[in-house]
Amino acid sequence: MNATATKVDNGVNVEHLLAARQALTDAPEAAQFKWRATCNWVKGTHSRSTLKSFFGLGAEQTHKAEFSFDADHPEVFASEDQGVTPVEYVLVGLASCLTAGIAAVAQNRGIQLRSVKATVEAGMDLQGILGIDADVRNGFNGIKVVFDINADASKDDIAALVAQSQRRSAVFDIVTNPTNVAVEVR
Amino acid sequence: MKSPLPLRTGRPGSVDVVIVGAGHAGLAMSRFLSHNSIDHVVLERGEIANSWRHERWDSLRLLTPNWLSRLPGYKYSGADPDGFMSAQQVVGFIDTYATLIGAPVRTGTKVLSVAAADDGGFRVITDRSSWRCRCVVIASGAHNAPVPSLATSLPSAIQTLTPKEYRNPQRLDERGVLVVGASATGLQLAEEIQRPGRQVSLAVGEHVRMPRMYRGMDIQWWLDAIGVLDERYDTVDDIVRARRVPSPQLLGTSERRTLDINALLEQGVDVVGRLVAVHDGKAQFSGSLRNHCAMADLKLARLLDRIDLWIEWDRARVANGASERYAATRVADNPRLSLDLSRSNIGTVIWATGFRPDYGWLHVPALDRKGLLRHDGGIVSVPGLYTLGLNFMRRRKSSFIHGIEDDVHDLGMHLASFLRSEVYQSLRSAS
Numbered sequence: 093m094n095a096t097a098t099k100v101d102n103g104v105n106v107e108h109l110l111a112a113r114q115a116l117t118d119a120p121e122a123a124q125f126k127w128r129a130t131c132n133w134v135k136g137t138h139s140r141s142t143l144k145s146f147f148g149l150g151a152e153q154t155h156k157a158e159f160s161f162d163a164d165h166p167e168v169f170a171s172e173d174q175g176v177t178p179v180e181y182v183l184v185g186l187a188s189c190l191t192a193g194i195a196a197v198a199q200n201r202g203i204q205l206r207s208v209k210a211t212v213e214a215g216m217d218l219q220g221i222l223g224i225d226a227d228v229r230n231g232f233n234g235i236k237v238v239f240d241i242n243a244d245a246s247k248d249d250i251a252a253l254v255a256q257s258q259r260r261s262a263v264f265d266i267v268t269n270p271t272n273v274a275v276e277v278r
Numbered sequence: 279m280k281s282p283l284p285l286r287t288g289r290p291g292s293v294d295v296v297i298v299g300a301g302h303a304g305l306a307m308s309r310f311l312s313h314n315s316i317d318h319v320v321l322e323r324g325e326i327a328n329s330w331r332h333e334r335w336d337s338l339r340l341l342t343p344n345w346l347s348r349l350p351g352y353k354y355s356g357a358d359p360d361g362f363m364s365a366q367q368v369v370g371f372i373d374t375y376a377t378l379i380g381a382p383v384r385t386g387t388k389v390l391s392v393a394a395a396d397d398g399g400f401r402v403i404t405d406r407s408s409w410r411c412r413c414v415v416i417a418s419g420a421h422n423a424p425v426p427s428l429a430t431s432l433p434s435a436i437q438t439l440t441p442k443e444y445r446n447p448q449r450l451d452e453r454g455v456l457v458v459g460a461s462a463t464g465l466q467l468a469e470e471i472q473r474p475g476r477q478v479s480l481a482v483g484e485h486v487r488m489p490r491m492y493r494g495m496d497i498q499w500w501l502d503a504i505g506v507l508d509e510r511y512d513t514v515d516d517i518v519r520a521r522r523v524p525s526p527q528l529l530g531t532s533e534r535r536t537l538d539i540n541a542l543l544e545q546g547v548d549v550v551g552r553l554v555a556v557h558d559g560k561a562q563f564s565g566s567l568r569n570h571c572a573m574a575d576l577k578l579a580r581l582l583d584r585i586d587l588w589i590e591w592d593r594a595r596v597a598n599g600a601s602e603r604y605a606a607t608r609v610a611d612n613p614r615l616s617l618d619l620s621r622s623n624i625g626t627v628i629w630a631t632g633f634r635p636d637y638g639w640l641h642v643p644a645l646d647r648k649g650l651l652r653h654d655g656g657i658v659s660v661p662g663l664y665t666l667g668l669n670f671m672r673r674r675k676s677s678f679i680h681g682i683e684d685d686v687h688d689l690g691m692h693l694a695s696f697l698r699s700e701v702y703q704s705l706r707s708a709s
Contacts, residue, residue, distance in 0.1 A: 120647070234612055252576045258569040268565030269554045 104199040122149045138164040138174040179232070183212045185263045190237065193257030198243065203253065206242040235267065293317050294697055295413040296402045298392075300326045300383045302372050303667035304417035306350050306682045308381040310690035316697065318411075320381055321404055323388040327372040329419060333442040334365035337470060339530035341462055342498050342678060349375050350683045360496070362530025368679075389418075393641040398700075399662065400642075412700055413693055416640075416651070416658075416665040420633035426458075429629070431556035433619055437626045444628055447471045453625025454478065456561060456617070458553050460485035460570075461524035464630035465537050469529075471628075472547045479617060479624070480542060482567055483552035486526040487574040487607065489536045492585060494598030496534070497526075504588045506581070507675035508684075511655050514670075521670045524632065539571065539607050550614055561617045561624075571607035579603065635668070656689050662696060664689050 116123040125148035131141040144158040162175030176184075187210040198205050214235040220228035241250050258264045295311055297304045300322035311318045325331060340347070345359035352375050363371065376383060384407075391403040392414055402409040423440035432438065437451070441463050447470055457468045460482040472478035488497050501507050514520050529537040539549055551567035586601045617624070637645055644660045646652050652659040655672040666685060667677055675681030 248576060248579055251572070252580075255569055255573045255576060258566070259573065264566070264569075268551075270557070270562050 100199060100202050100204045102195045102199045102205050104196045106196065106199045109196060110200075124148070134162075134174070136164075137169070137171045138162065140175075179214070179216065182232075182267065183214060183235070186235065186261075186267060187212045187237065189261045189263035190239075190254075190257050193261050194239070194241070194253050197253050197256045197260070198245075201249075201253070203249065204244045206244075207240070208242075209240040211238045211240070212236070232267075291408060292410045293319050294411060295319075295415060295693065296321060296392075296400070296409050296411045297415045297417055298389050298402075299323075299416070299418035300376065300381070300385070301329070301417060301419055301667070302327070302349055302375070302679050303419070303682050303686070304415065305372065305376050305379065305381050305383075306686045307415050307417060307666060307690060308383075309350055309379040310686050311693075312379065312381075314690070314694050316694060318382065319409065320383040321387045321389055321402070321409075322383055322385045323418075325385050326376045326383060327369045329421060329442075330365050330368045330372065333421070335441060335444050335467070336446045337466070338365050339363065340368065340679075341525065341528045341530060342680065343496050343530070346498055346502065346678075346680045347371060348680050348683070350686060352378060360534075361532065389639055391639050391641055394660075412697055413662045413664065415689075415693070416635075416663070417667055418635065419667060420635045422634050422636040423629065423632075424634060425629050426553075426631060428553070428556050429627070432627060433559050436619060436624060439626060439628045441467065441628070441630055447473070447476075451625045452476065453623045455626045455628060456481065456553075456619075456624050457628045457630055459483070459524065459630035459632070460527065460539070461630055461632070462526060462528050462537075464524075464628075465527045465539070465542060466529055467628055467630060468542055468547050469537060469545065472542070472545055477546075477548060477622070479548040479550055479622075480539075481550050481553040481561075481563060482539065482570060483564070484570055485524055485539075485574050487538055487578045488526040488528055488581070489538075489578075489604060490528060490534045491536070492582065492602070493589065493600070497528070500585045500588075504584055506584075507673065507678075507681065509674045511670055511672050511676075517670065520674075521668070522632075523669075538604075540605060543608055548614070549609075550617065556619075559619050561619055563613070563615050563617070565613075565615060567613050568609045571609050575606050656685060657692055662700075664693060 125146065127146050129141050129143045131139050133139050139162070141161045141163065142158055143155065143161075145152060145154050147153065161181070163178050163181065164174040165171035165177055166173045191208055191210055194208055195205060212235065214232040216232050217225075217228045219225040220230040239254055241254070243250055243253075245253070294316050295318035297307055297311075297318060297320040300320045304320050304322075305326075308318060308320050322328065339362040342362070343359065344354045344356060344361050344363060347354040347363060354371070387407065388405045389402060390405055391401075393401050393403075395401040395410060399410060399412045400414050402411060402414065421442075423442050425438060425440065429438055444467065450471065452475070454477040455471050456479045457464050457471070458481045460480065464480060468478045468480040490497060492500055511517050511520075527538055529535065535541075543549055549567070551563035551565060552570070553561055554564045555562040582601070582603065589598075635651070637649065637651065642660045642663065644651055644653075644658050644663060651665055651668075653665055653671075656665050656668070656676075658665055665671070666689065667682065669677045671677070672685045672688060673681060676685055
């Protein structure tokens, strides 16, 4: 399965990932990560989140730079549209997680990718968040992801790539399974 | 200086090898040891083939056809080679084998503790005797059917069962049933419990889809022929994962029909995603059902491709029907994500979520942090300790009756040479 991996380059260091997997199997405490974001209200529905540090491999870690993301609501909601909506960030998370997974799995399976494009669409009934109908949930009523993939592989092998990427995806798990959320005020 | 244990001794309480469990695996090892003149005893907590006698539901049939039911030096010779044994027939099969090979079985002898002996080897304590030995072979199967921790969140009005306790639909009350797990067991129970008037929901996670017959032969014939069952543990990409794969969705009936999720949907079973939480009397299911079904369909297609390829290469040996592909597993556009257990009148939850061995009696440092044996293809990390019959232990067929022969041969040879080296060393140190 890995025989042709040397000729394939999707820009993923699979050897490093596999070595990390082995290292974290032997030292499960190093596998405990914490991801963090700080969000400051700007004005109206506009907020700005910044992310720099995280914890993992038993120590504090930082990104190469601080990353900043503006969120807002569009003008149809009488907002100023200073950024995409929070729910759209969920789509960014899901699509980019699945796409990264496809690259990693393809590398591991010796499949050369030429292009990968995910198109994501999520339905939402605003009667939920507006409190119009108590039977309607706030969140998405479904998410559809469509991949266009150009790669040196059969249709079934590409389908298997996409399936395995979902199986290993953190964001796919986060959106498909419940998570306990604790929100406090200090 | 320690004195060697003699290789053959009639002294009760002292043997070279203690085998824990008189199922097919322990008995097959017993035969190997007898053939190699290695003194041993087989300790059995209940009767021979105990779990087949007492821990199987009424309608159970083996997933493998009779012709594949073989043990070292013994095979099925009845009138129905293409049939599938019931649990009672398996008991008869294993019982006959035990008699045939003259296995030194002590029934009604429950092992309470295996620990390192002060002067090497092991001390085995049972509820009626104690043994000294050089080697221990754990062939006690996987008796525990652990109930997932989320079971504690279920409303108290709901009865929970494992497949060990379940017998037949008549013993359940009239209310609906949630079957958790899409193994052969999960699908078989869902099918037999679902009927007009009683609704079954089946929670489906990772699963293995297989047709009963393909191109005129039983699927097990193909798995055997093309070498899938012989695939070794040290040649697969991710053995930890491979060992956790649920049993293939198969059913042993005389009409040899296929049992898959599509068939259950047609019978009205409510197919939902993996059970991930129970909260406020509501069961919550994962939104990953579509992917789990897609993965199983893709894996099935890959298996059938391998079979077709094998036939192409080796046309002379088989001449069967044409290549075939099956309809994709149907998944509703929006499968339900939750089930209000009381409003939907669910009375029983059955955990078809797999078995695992119980090593509470094993007092040697051989367990990993998940409580599983650290072993290399059945050779446990503690010298002199061996295990048998675990999922994909040495080969994909390791947990099947017919899969024991090759494993017993490999491990038996290892064990015999271990004993020889032990005796050699103690003789040397004695001289």
